[in-house]
Amino acid sequence: MSVDVTSMTAEDVPADGTASANGLIVMSYETGALPLDPYVQPDVRLQGYAHDVAMALCMKTEGYHYPVIEFDWNSPDATPSTRYRRARTPEEAQLYGYRLSPSDGDPRVREAGDYISSQPAAYQTQLGACADSVSEMDMFSTVVVGTNAEIAGIEENRPLRDAMQQWRDCMMPLGIPDLPEDHPGLAPSLASTWELNLPDSNALIDLTSLTSEEVTIAVQDAQCNASSGYDRLRYGLYWAAEDQILAENGPEYAARREQIAAQEQVFKDYILEHRDEL
Template sequence: MAQWALPLDAYQNDEGGNEAYAEQLLVGGCLESQGISWPVAYQPEQADGNGNTASNGRTLFSSDIAQRFGYHQARTIDLPGFEKAREIEEVPRELSASEDEAFTQCLRQARQKMGTEDPLPQLSQEFAVEPYDESERSAPVRAAAKKWVTCMKPLGISDLGSSPSEMPSDSLAKRFGLAGDGNTSPKPHSDEIAIAVKDASCRTSSGWTHVLYDTEYERQLPVVAKHADELNRLRIQIKARQERVHQVIADNAPAR
């Protein structure tokens, strides 16, 4: 439950970050061979999401996460090993017309080598939508959500929703620089952390987190059984793709 691991996760390619890194390593080498500087910093490989994001893409939330991030998304570069990568990425670099053409060609070659020209079918995400929606509407989850509302009311949030899935509310998102309106905040304020920690506590005490996870897990099982053949074919594709990506990183990654 801590990682919100679900049955359909086994059929999802959760290594988009590794693919992008491997791609850049090949592009960097290709450009360097043409006399074009394209430094790529060392990055640790990621396989289990990062910070407060699970490998299935779901945003995680707990008392520990609330204490650390509030409602903010953890940035990959906040993790060990990414500081140097950020320094390189933040250096402004205008490509000339010839460099841009070389980059496009190198990128095409990199994707051909890794076999990542085409995206994999997103069956896991597609099949997960209905079980999640059904779980949110189920009687046990709605009953737990009502208890959560009662627990949260003392905070006096004017636009408090009827479910934890609606947090942070619009007013809180704007107040804490999360609304995407240009007034963004890079780090959580103490008030945000206090509300997030209370929210996490209420989700636990109301039973909402536990019952939603259990319900969603159970509702995914028949979906996996129903689509077993196509999911297993996809899993074979994912494994082969990931092996190619990891090999590229092993062969081309710079020293730490």
């Protein structure tokens, strides 16, 4: 199942508030919702919770603690996960530059990672053994992942390429020699200077090291992105392509959603049965 968006234009992109082909998803650039979101995989927060419970039970048998990141799937705040992450606004860039904001990710994940990495060698050995054991459990070894959809032509789309050039022209006065050429964002030289070029860099969450230079560049980056229309158009192209795929393959995706829902129920049942044993 594939769609080529090379020849799509802004006129082919519906407006925010438009419902997907089957009415399950509403287009929203702010949230990044896409038509195929419900068909990708079980809720990663739910799957992660079940995985943590399984790991914690395994580690407990050897006298070790394993941090569990809980997820209340019945909470009104448990909104569906989305896959498209919109560009940062100038206001957000003013506050955070290119660093992670407090709303980016779950701080419990980093805290759990810090705890695990601080444990001695014996803990790490048992951790590896438990990870192998848990990965072989049926509920984790058969998880549906991916949309089974291919979207081609994003980088070749002429309106998007034009928007990219507008972004570069807008950024040129800053005199940055290695501005990205394929999509807006932080120049590699600056990412290296500010130590933001590694996914697990502590600088990503360290707002105390945020400089006025970084803020100035990040704000202009965000302003140029908004004025060029690049990110909104890119989101719109993904929306239009996915909605077309969904409209043409409705029965297949309905069956896929049933499979995902069944897997999510398995996770819930496991959590409810075992979480009180921790």
